[in-house]
Amino acid sequence: DGGITQSPKYLFRKEGQNVTLSCEQNLNHDAMYWYRQDPGQGLRLIYYSQIVNDFQKGDIAEGYSVSREKKESFPLTVTSAQKNPTAFYLCASKAMTSASNQPQHFGDGTRLSIL
Amino acid sequence: QKEVEQNSGPLSVPEGAIASLNCTYSDRVSQSFFWYRQYSGKSPELIMSIYSNGDKEDGRFTAQLNKASQYVSLLIRDSQPSDSATYLCAVNSGTGRRALTFGSGTRLQVQP
Numbered sequence: 001d002g003g004i005t006q007s008p009k010y011l012f013r014k015e016g017q018n019v020t021l022s023c024e025q026n027l028n029h030d031a032m033y034w035y036r037q038d039p040g041q042g043l044r045l046i047y048y049s050q051i052v053n054d055f056q057k058g059d060i061a062e063g064y065s066v067s068r069e070k071k072e073s074f075p076l077t078v079t080s081a082q083k084n085p086t087a088f089y090l091c092a093s094k095a096m097t098s099a100s101n102q103p104q105h106f107g108d109g110t111r112l113s114i115l
Numbered sequence: 116q117k118e119v120e121q122n123s124g125p126l127s128v129p130e131g132a133i134a135s136l137n138c139t140y141s142d143r144v145s146q147s148f149f150w151y152r153q154y155s156g157k158s159p160e161l162i163m164s165i166y167s168n169g170d171k172e173d174g175r176f177t178a179q180l181n182k183a184s185q186y187v188s189l190l191i192r193d194s195q196p197s198d199s200a201t202y203l204c205a206v207n208s209g210t211g212r213r214a215l216t217f218g219s220g221t222r223l224q225v226q227p
Contacts, residue, residue, distance in 0.1 A: 033214055040123070042203060042219035043159070058214065090158055101147040101166050101207070104215055106158040 003027065006091050006107035012115045013078065013085055021076045021110045023091035030096035032074035033104060036060060037088040046089075049074055050096060078112065086113050118142060119206050121218035129226050134191040136221050138204030141185065147207035148180055148187045149215065154200045163189060194225045 004025045013019045023032065031050045035043040045058030049068040063082025068074055074093075078085045088111050092104040119140045128134045136150075147166055151159035165171045165178040165187065177190040187206075191198055201222045205215040 035217075040219075042119075042217040043215075045214050045216075048214045101164070103147075103149050103161045103164050104205075105161065109158045 004091060004093055004107035006110050008110060011110055011112045013112060014115050016080045018077055018079050021089055023074045023107060024072055025093045027093060029093035031094050033092040034076045035090045037090060118216045119204055119218040121204050121221045123219060124222040125224045126221055127224045127226060128194050130194060130196060132194050134194045134223055136189040136202050138187045138218055139185055140206045142208040145206045145208050149205040150178060150189045151203040151205060152200045153203055159203055196225045196227050199223055199225045
């Protein structure tokens with residue numbers, strides 16, 4: 001089945017530790033996104049990538065890093081510089097066309113907590 | 116001013132009633148508008164998209180767009196308890212970033 005796979009589903013981070021969240025898609029989508037959602041809040045954009053080997057900062061990129069070495073994969077690293085990492089992290093992808101009207105589709109999310 | 120605004124709710128409606136969810140956006144050049152449903156603890160799922168002024172119907176759902184008023188709404192007819200969720204409005208601003216901007220969501224409760 002085509003889809004977006006995020007792993008792990010739950011992740012715990014110790015103070016001073018970097019952790020990496022995985023996002024893989026087999027939809028042949030060019031664009032991939034990372035969002036953060038805090039309780040009772042909407043989604044805030046962390047990073048996005050429209051093509052392999054290129055990515056752009058979103059609204060809350062500080063304390064996070066990404067890579068896009070393969071079209072299918074867009075891992076997110078939460079670094080120790082992110083002082084408040086506890087949140088629900090969502091990866092999304094979409095097909096890129098000349099129009100802007102393609103919707104984004106989401107993985108099941110990773111819930112990150114501080115130990 | 117937030118770029119995409121929604122009333123956080125909860126919006127409570129009885130089973131079988133029409134639920135009306137509203138969203139306003141600030142960027143006049145916005146081109147694409149989406150409604151996502153998010154159950155508690157789950158990821159958002161797309162339920163409607165709309166790109167031009169007017170109404171778009173899909174089953175029990177109708178999306179309405181008024182670009183002059185910068186307003187988009189979602190109507191849910193014959194509301195069911197299973198419709199109880201948070202509904203997120205998302206807008207593609209068309210400024211070239213090509214990432215959606217989300218509202219904070221409206222929580223809908225359908226009372227049996």
